[in-house]
Amino acid sequence: MQYGPAVRRRKLGAELRALRDRAGLTSGQAALRVGWHQSKVSRIETGRSSAKAADVTLLLDAYEVRDAQLRALLEALAGGAEGERGARQQWWHAYKGLLPPAYRDFISLESQACHLRTLETSVVPGLLQTPDYARAVTRASLDGLPEDQVDTLVEIRLARQDVLRGDPPLELSAVLDEAVLRRPIGGYGVMARQLRHLVEVGRELPHVRLQVLPFAAGAHVGLTGPFVMFSFPNIADLDVVVLDHLVSSLYLERKEDLQAYSEAFDSLGEHALPPDDSLEFIAGIGDGT
Missing domain, CATH: 3.30.870 (Endonuclease; Chain A)
Known part of the structure; x- marks a missing residue:
């Protein structure tokens, strides 16, 4: 049993790891493609670190993920989504306070x-x-x-x-x-x-x-x-x-x-x-x- 943010980090990380494997990349190769250290990729995949929506977008681009619905879902799990679709679906951030x-x-x-x-x-x-x-x-x-x-x-x-x-x-x-x-x-x-x-x-x-x-x-x-x-x-x-x-x-x-x-x-x-x-x-x- 976990609280929401921890669950979402873990699930997001697991899906990103699966997409990396599907792309035939090691975590080190993925890190090189996006200009990160390998440890950052590992921390995100294991749920130890949070990922920003921009981070997820970089990884999805590196893994050549084209499915718009899947991209929107994973970006939302990171706490925000880019673009028109994301802006519409993140309306509640206006009430953050x-x-x-x-x-x-x-x-x-x-x-x-x-x-x-x-x-x-x-x-x-x-x-x-x-x-x-x-x-x-x-x-x-x-x-x-x-x-x-x-x-x-x-x-x-x-x-x-x-x-x-x-x-x-x-x-x-x-x-x-x-x-x-x-x-x-x-x-x-x-x-x-x-x-x-x-x-x-x-x-x-x-x-x-x-x-x-x-x-x-x-x-x-x-x-x-x-x-x-x-x-x-x-x-x-x-x-x-x-x-x-x-x-x-x-x-x-x-x-x-x-x-x-x-x-x-x-x-x-x-x-x-x-x-x-x-x-x-x-x-x-x-x-x-």
């Missing part, structure tokens, strides 16, 4: 992922929140925060939702405990609008799959708490599970951890209502609020 590193790291992963699977037991996933609901959640989570900072955090949460309408869009699979739908966050009016929004998104966007885990399902593997699983294009080894705590986030990336959470998510899907029935269930609760 307000966002803690763990949240910036989460947004970066979210922006590069191709599939997100999540179990939520308390609140609607951030990617599906309405502005009023997001504001209520932010106020409750960060009690006493000045109103202008609340406004900014809500703005950030809404900006994150652009990934659902990107090209290609992020595929989102969410299992929602019934408690998420019953808890009137922000009051009954805010909650009613939030539930209608869930139904609208679930019906409008085919890549958003919502399932409700009703109270009637009884005990299930999700009782241990919510989690998020990111999957990435091109590089399966970059998949990671994120567990949120009150003051930090924990990143799990061992194969056995990923397998366990993948199986847990599949089990939750089997216990939950099918997507169409789930949308009807959500609509029914919304009609009663």
Whole structure:
């Protein structure tokens, strides 16, 4: 178990090492091509040192990597990306003074992922929140925060939702405990609008799959708490599970951890209502609020 930055350094280094091997170069030869000492290449590949986006770009050029999507992903793992695509995807750096590193790291992963699977037991996933609901959640989570900072955090949460309408869009699979739908966050009016929004998104966007885990399902593997699983294009080894705590986030990336959470998510899907029935269930609760 590691925290986000350490996981990303290790995974970035492993992929760069694989690309170097594929190019038929030793670490010394790679260093000569980019004008570095061999030890810098080794430190990056083992995750002992961070790599800047510019460093990654130099290495990818040296290894003659032409895949634009792969280049963007690896540059983003280094904390930034060059060019128009990178500038668009690194929008959150404008809020660097307000966002803690763990949240910036989460947004970066979210922006590069191709599939997100999540179990939520308390609140609607951030990617599906309405502005009023997001504001209520932010106020409750960060009690006493000045109103202008609340406004900014809500703005950030809404900006994150652009990934659902990107090209290609992020595929989102969410299992929602019934408690998420019953808890009137922000009051009954805010909650009613939030539930209608869930139904609208679930019906409008085919890549958003919502399932409700009703109270009637009884005990299930999700009782241990919510989690998020990111999957990435091109590089399966970059998949990671994120567990949120009150003051930090924990990143799990061992194969056995990923397998366990993948199986847990599949089990939750089997216990939950099918997507169409789930949308009807959500609509029914919304009609009663």
